[in-house]
Amino acid sequence: AxxxxxxxxxxxxxxxxxxxxxxxxxxxxxxxxxxxxxxxxxxxxxxxxxxxxxxxxxxxxxxxxxxxxxxxxxxxxxxxxxxxxxxxxxxxxxxxxxxxxxxxxxxxxxxxxxxxxxxxxxxxxxxxxxxxxxxxxxxxxxxxxxxxxxxxxxxxxxxxxxxxxxxxxxxxxxxxxxxxxxxxxxxxxxxxxxxxxxxxxxxxSEFDIDKLDRLAEVEIVYGYGNVAAANAQVLAERGVQAIIHAGTGNGSVADRVVPVLQGLRAKGVQIVRAAHVPAGFVLRNAEQPDDKYDWVVAHDLNPQKARILAAVALSQPGDSKNLQRVFWEY
Ligand SMILES: NC(=O)CC[C@H](N)C(=O)O
Structure with a gap:
């Protein structure tokens, strides 16, 4: 007993x-x-x-x-x-x-x-x-x-x-x-x-499963040599609220992919830079000018965990600053 x-x-x-x-x-x-x-x-x-x-x-x-x-x-x-x-x-x-x-x-x-x-x-x-x-x-x-x-x-x-x-x-x-x-x-x-x-x-946590009935649509686009710029565009056309860019190295983004992600951000899609390096760590404005592009970094979260956090965070209203705060705090 x-x-x-x-x-x-x-x-x-x-x-x-x-x-x-x-x-x-x-x-x-x-x-x-x-x-x-x-x-x-x-x-x-x-x-x-x-x-x-x-x-x-x-x-x-x-x-x-x-x-x-x-x-x-x-x-x-x-x-x-x-x-x-x-x-x-x-x-x-x-x-x-x-x-x-x-x-x-x-x-x-x-x-x-x-x-x-x-x-x-x-x-x-x-x-x-x-x-x-x-x-x-x-x-x-x-x-x-x-x-x-x-x-x-x-x-x-x-x-x-x-x-x-x-x-x-x-x-x-x-x-x-x-x-x-x-x-x-x-x-x-x-x-x-x-x-x-x-x-x-x-x-x-500020997020509560008892009040959560849907998660935001978030997809992951992979970074690698010779990557096709169209990948991010094709994924975004599913109507996503955010794209996790599973980048190489420190969350780097290929030159031809950058304008695609900028274009998606201009349409309201949140861009989150992660790294697919095991135990990756991404800093703001290192590799890419996140302040200028209004992008978010995933901190130490791997791409699949970044997908979960963005899907939860974007189920409630908030801008990119709020999303970045969430990525630092959780
Ligand atoms: N070791 C496992 O549990 C893998 C089995 C299966 N692919 C799963 O994730 O459910």
């Missing part, structure tokens, strides 16, 4: 995956195993929490849409308001886990732990990583010391900030890394913390 109540919201991914044989660590089907089966496959969960499961989706995370984010966020917000819920775990495919984690970090107003978890190998594989990852996630979600730290990701014995973490390698179990280091570790069912996030999140 003194154990924390943890709800496991399952959305699919490899942690719910199944392969034909024990050697299939890469070729298998994700999003197969229902949440109740996942829970009974790790009986140790019962030692650290009173757990129950809900199947929210059963999909591979690359197929997540804004509608999935909104539905999941609203369900988490409702659960977090319940007295009989102490923490929430979300099982998730790893491909867009970092996006969902950041989205929830920006929009769910609660201090209760929300912990995302996935796995790199399906449960049918040798040395499958899902069981321990799930156990660790439940430990963190049920811990008082995990409160108020924003949305967290528990993978590979680490606890990472949902804002910072990114899938950094796709064939190893240490797939998730934070540019600024993990917040802590889970070892044998105990948390060990080393740092806490300083950016605005959850309870301290």
């Amino acid at each position: 003194d154990k924390p109540n943890v709800v496991i919201l399952a959305t699919g991914g490899t942690i719910a995956g199944a392969g034909a044989g024990t050697v299939n660590s890469a070729s298998y089907q994700s999003a197969k195993v229902p949440v109740d089966k996942l829970i009974v496959s790790v009986p140790e969960l019962g030692n650290v929490a009173s757990v129950r499961g809900e199947q929210v989706f059963q999909i591979a995370s690359e197929s997540f849409t804004n509608a999935h984010l909104l539905q999941l966020g609203k369900r988490i917000s409702a659960l977090a308001k319940q007295k009989d819920v102490d923490g929430i775990v979300v099982t998730h495919g790893t491909d867009t886990l970092e996006e969902t984690a950041f989205f929830l970090n920006l929009t769910v107003h609660t201090d209760k732990p929300i912990v995302l978890v996935g796995s790199m190998r399906p449960g049918t594989a040798m040395s499958a990583d899902g069981s321990l990852n799930l156990y660790n996630a439940v430990v963190v979600a049920g811990s008082a010391d995990a409160q108020g730290k924003g949305v967290l990701v528990a993978m590979n014995d680490q606890i990472d900030a949902g804002r910072d973490v990114s899938k950094s390698i796709n064939i190893k179990t240490n797939a998730f890394a934070s540019q600024w280091g993990p917040l802590g570790m889970v070892v044998e069912g105990r948390n060990y913390w080393f740092r806490a996030p300083v950016k605005r999140h959850t309870s301290n």
Whole structure:
């Protein structure tokens, strides 16, 4: 009775995956195993929490849409308001886990732990990583010391900030890394913390999932040698509110792309300069005159995280100065 109540919201991914044989660590089907089966496959969960499961989706995370984010966020917000819920775990495919984690970090107003978890190998594989990852996630979600730290990701014995973490390698179990280091570790069912996030999140966010019914349309255009100037134009014609330019190096933009982005800005589209360098960092007026062009920089957010922040921020009214403020603060 003194154990924390943890709800496991399952959305699919490899942690719910199944392969034909024990050697299939890469070729298998994700999003197969229902949440109740996942829970009974790790009986140790019962030692650290009173757990129950809900199947929210059963999909591979690359197929997540804004509608999935909104539905999941609203369900988490409702659960977090319940007295009989102490923490929430979300099982998730790893491909867009970092996006969902950041989205929830920006929009769910609660201090209760929300912990995302996935796995790199399906449960049918040798040395499958899902069981321990799930156990660790439940430990963190049920811990008082995990409160108020924003949305967290528990993978590979680490606890990472949902804002910072990114899938950094796709064939190893240490797939998730934070540019600024993990917040802590889970070892044998105990948390060990080393740092806490300083950016605005959850309870301290100006964005609120309970009032959010649509996200702004935001697309990403990739930068590389010989890039076609038309790419940004074609994407913008979908009626976007912002374009994230996933630039080379320090967020650099090819000479022939610059006038296209200027033209889109003149039509009201917000231009956000990010970098697709792993652990990229973009400064205002370095590489491009952002003040002159009225562009925004994505700070240290990778392009897919910049897409999430712009989609949330532009769901409410605001100019480019406000958007830049949001990029510094969150
Ligand atoms: N390791 C994984 O979870 C990847 C499986 C799948 N592509 C997904 O993201 O859902």
